[in-house]
Amino acid sequence: MDEQKYAISQYPDVKEVYARLDRLIGQPMRPVRREKMQEFLAYFDDHCQRSKQLSDEAGQFIPGGVQHNLAFNYPFPMAIEKTDSAYLWDVDGNRYIDFLQAGGPTLLGSNYEPVRRKVFEMLETCGPVTGLFHEYELKLAQLVNRLMPAVEMFRMLGSGTEGVMAAIRAARAFTKKRYVIKVGGAYHGWSDSMVYGLHVPGTGRLESTGIPRGGTSSTEEIFPNSLADLKRHLILNRLRGGTAAVIVEPLGPESGTRPVPYDFNQKVRELCDEFGALLIFDEVVTGFRVGLGGAQGYFGIKPDLTVFGKCITGGYPMAGGVGGRADVIRCFAAGIGGTGERAYIGGTLSANPLSCVAGYHSLLELERTNAPVIAGRAGDRLTQGLQVLIDKYSLPFVTYNQGSIVHLETSGVMLLDLRNPIRLARELKPRKRMMEEMGAAYMSQGLITLAGSRMYTSLADTDEVIDDALGKFETVLAACA
Ligand SMILES: Cc1ncc(COP(=O)(O)O)c(C=O)c1O
Known part of the structure; x- marks a missing residue:
């Protein structure tokens, strides 16, 4: 076996x-x-x-x-x-x-010694941050690429929230479409556009205190597990700017608190293909926890973009990133002069050596053990x-x-x-x-x-x-x- x-x-x-x-x-x-x-x-x-x-x-x-x-x-x-x-x-x-x-x-357990040792070594030689390139950025991106079936390229960021923001921005830049559809009740971090339909499906802006209407005006929620609802939104959106992306937690909202039927993600994939929307898997929780290939490997489905957080650094700060199709990920600006055409993302401490060394060795340890x-x-x-x-x-x-x-x-x-x-x-x-x-x-x-x-x-x-x-x-x- x-x-x-x-x-x-x-x-x-x-x-x-x-x-x-x-x-x-x-x-x-x-x-x-x-x-x-x-x-x-x-x-x-x-x-x-x-x-x-x-x-x-x-x-x-x-x-x-x-x-x-x-x-x-x-x-x-x-x-x-x-x-x-x-x-x-x-x-x-x-x-x-x-x-x-x-x-x-902390899927390895708290304060796991083999990773801590690598982090100490990094702190002693390089310190936590330089603002310049470090080899561990490459090592981590290569490892994520090897483990995650749908990740051709990977951009490290500071949190799951940032990863979701970046994925949505890339989806809009790539498709030139407007709407992002989420599942009611799902949590995708606290960015303006995602504090919508939180906890209780159907509640829209109920928790959007401090967020201007414009911040959520291109976000839509569907009822959990309702493919008919999703299709209705996709059809309607065709007439008003299109759907850039559908974002799902692949086990269901709130880490499977409302679990999805086994074939749900496949059906969402098909609908995305039919309507030219990108499929974003928010694997902030499921990434590496469900298996080294994430929920995408478990279900055998390739999202266009995958959001990472949490296990990506094994509990060390700062845990976030987005990976996926190279043609979409290349929409991100990189370096001076890359902006304008490209989507602007970044962060002073994003992909710092400490996060990258912790992430790389945590993932290797997850694999080894x-x-x-x-x-x-x-x-x-x-x-x-x-x-x-x-x-x-x-x-x-x-x-x-x-x-x-x-x-x-x-x-x-x-x-x-x-x-x-x-x-x-x-x-x-x-x-x-x-x-x-x-x-x-x-x-x-x-x-x-x-x-x-x-x-x-x-x-x-x-x-x-x-x-x-x-x-x-x-x-x-x-x-x-
Ligand atoms: C599914 C999901 N997406 C996104 C996030 C946001 O991640 P972060 O807290 O790192 O910003 C979370 C956090 O719990 C989450 O569970």
């Missing part, structure tokens, strides 16, 4: 997942019992005083008291001081199993164990995974949408509150999750780590029964 190359051992039965999710949001919430929640929250008063002090102080100097918008902040932001492989330690010395993984990049597949197995084990617990306590909760991306929907808030606006208005806040509570309850047991509903697994998640985690999850889930 061929060695498994991708993290997803079995693609979820998407219809069945939606049926379970529909049942979840069709019934009353099952939060942690009140007296148990008090007990879980007492942990933070009893054991996290230094974090509390720091976060209180931070509120005076940092908007919202925290710089990173993904950090999970209920009842208050935890200050982390030390990391190693599968674990994080807060400033009060408490240890946590890390299923946040910084939002996805088969980390995507091993992390995927940990994801399978975690999901299977969670399902056993859900059944044991007769809970309506839903768990499924796409390799090392594990979903545990307990409140179902991410599944509400504008098709049922009355339910949305009534339930959005309480269900969001429950999601926060679940996150805090897990944390009180020594588990850090992404927003209480998603877990990323890594190379460091051995069977022992996962089984330990399942014991901690059980304490919380039993309290919901």
Whole structure:
């Protein structure tokens, strides 16, 4: 048998997942019992005083008291001081199993020594930045080209947000068309044109505070998984400037929180070809995590452009880039005199030696250790164990995974949408509150999750780590029964 190359051992039965999710949001919430929640929250008063002090102080100097918008902040932001492989330690010395993984990049586990050593070597010889060319830029671009089926050329940038901005700009420059179509609910970073239809499909500019109408006037959203909706937009756009690109997260919005049917991307590819739009895969999460060939390799589909972030530097700053067809990527300006005809992108610290050396050696280590597949197995084990617990306590909760991306929907808030606006208005806040509570309850047991509903697994998640985690999850889930 061929060695498994991708993290997803079995693609979820998407219809069945939606049926379970529909049942979840069709019934009353099952939060942690009140007296148990008090007990879980007492942990933070009893054991996290230094974090509390720091976060209180931070509120005076940092908007919202925290710089990173993904950090999970209920009842208050935890200050982390030390990391190693599968674990994080807060400033009060408490240890946590890390299923946040910084939002996805640390697929090798935290503070992975072989990469750290290479970064130190770079710092000792070159320092972090020169503003001039470094050989590691080339090495990284060559490696991405070798690993990712649809990447002929690669441009390194500072973040996933920048990668998306660049991809959209290139698509417009290349096609000379206007619109970009995204999927409602999907997150593609925080650039003006992409803060549109975030979280809840159909909400358009609801979260576009501070963005002029012009910033989003060439963005459209379609309903998740609706090819008919996509086709309708493509047809209409033909009459008003055309569609430059369709951008998708290939596993579905929010890293597969609304999973796509297996053949969805292929159908989107066909529609893009029919209407002369470019297909952009946002592989900020899936790139390298789903496998070294990304979701494009897993599904066997070639997007015209691919956006990278997160794993591209293995957790080191600055993680972003765009790759794809050489004829499209050549639309980017390079060097003085390259502008005018070409699309303007760049950045003082883009592709600095530190990011490139970290990215290059992280990707090599992912390959050497088969980390995507091993992390995927940990994801399978975690999901299977969670399902056993859900059944044991007769809970309506839903768990499924796409390799090392594990979903545990307990409140179902991410599944509400504008098709049922009355339910949305009534339930959005309480269900969001429950999601926060679940996150805090897990944390009180020594588990850090992404927003209480998603877990990323890594190379460091051995069977022992996962089984330990399942014991901690059980304490919380039993309290919901
Ligand atoms: C799918 C996707 N695209 C783009 C981004 C933006 O990347 P960054 O936070 O590096 O700007 C994210 C970040 O979480 C993401 O998940």
